[in-house]
Amino acid sequence: MPTLTASTVPARRPAWLNCSELDQAMAEVQPLLTDITNEDHATLRKLTKRRLRQEIDFISNEKFTSVREGKRIFSQSLGLAPRETALGIATIRRSGVDLPIHLGRLCEAPLLKPEQEKMLFERMNYLLQQAAIHRSVLNPERPSRHRLELIELFVALADWHRDRIVEANLRLVFSIVKKFVNPNNTFDDLLSDGIVALIRAVEKFDFDRGFRFSTYATQVVRRNSYRTVVLKQQERQKVQGGLQDMDIDVSEEERSSAISEKRWHELRSRLSVMLGDLDRREKFIIRARFSLGPHRKVHTLQSLADRLGVSKERVRQLERRAMDKLRAMAGDVQLAELEA
Structure with a gap:
């Protein structure tokens, strides 16, 4: 059986792209494609280099190596059912969360049949493989306009098929993330994270x-939601610990109250401004000692001394000086966002 390899693939448009099964996808992605018909050689070289920097990941399959595979894959009827407004409205009502009705539009796509699901994944990955x-085989020294156009078209068509899988599974995301909603984790934030996790799951399945x-996606979205909740909880604990070290009293009653996400963001912004008034070394030490910003763990005085090239005692002095500055600034600030 003939196989398609990098050395033999032609730069011309394959015949299977004209299959009627791709008509809808073609019509929707065509306006999104970049027209490079009139680009000069220098621009084509730049576009080629850019494309070479962008990896194209897909799930490979032995059948994809056949030159006849494209015709087989796109000759079968996918038969996707039309979107239904009633499905979206029902999802909003079942969510148990006070949500704007427009979010229901995300859930209007009917569920996929097993054979439709397999065909969508097969088509998406075949297009990415192509x-x-x-x-x-791109060569910046000999850029090919037709090959660049084909790559962009294949990727756009793959994205179209990916989106059909995503939209058919959004109701699954709604049903999972609503279980993690609490005063510190809003449905909107969890839904956004859940959709990103769903897209990643589609690309890795x-x-x-x-x-x-759905079996695989449920585990991915659930783990992601749990991780989001845990990380936010750890972040709040770091902020509270930092406030206590600056002698700002946060009573047990206040800590147990439902502080909104908006107020936590305001608090973090205020702390960020205060840290901005420290010098470079003081800011680095405070962030490292209290695991703020990019620091994922609390650093010891000795580890900071080694990194800064000073003694452990000098780091202690700088930390004390920075804390004194922060206490002085905190005394002038009304931290209303900690009020219940």
């Missing part, structure tokens, strides 16, 4: 293993 093959995508 794009990757063409990308592998191997359709040829024989089980449904």
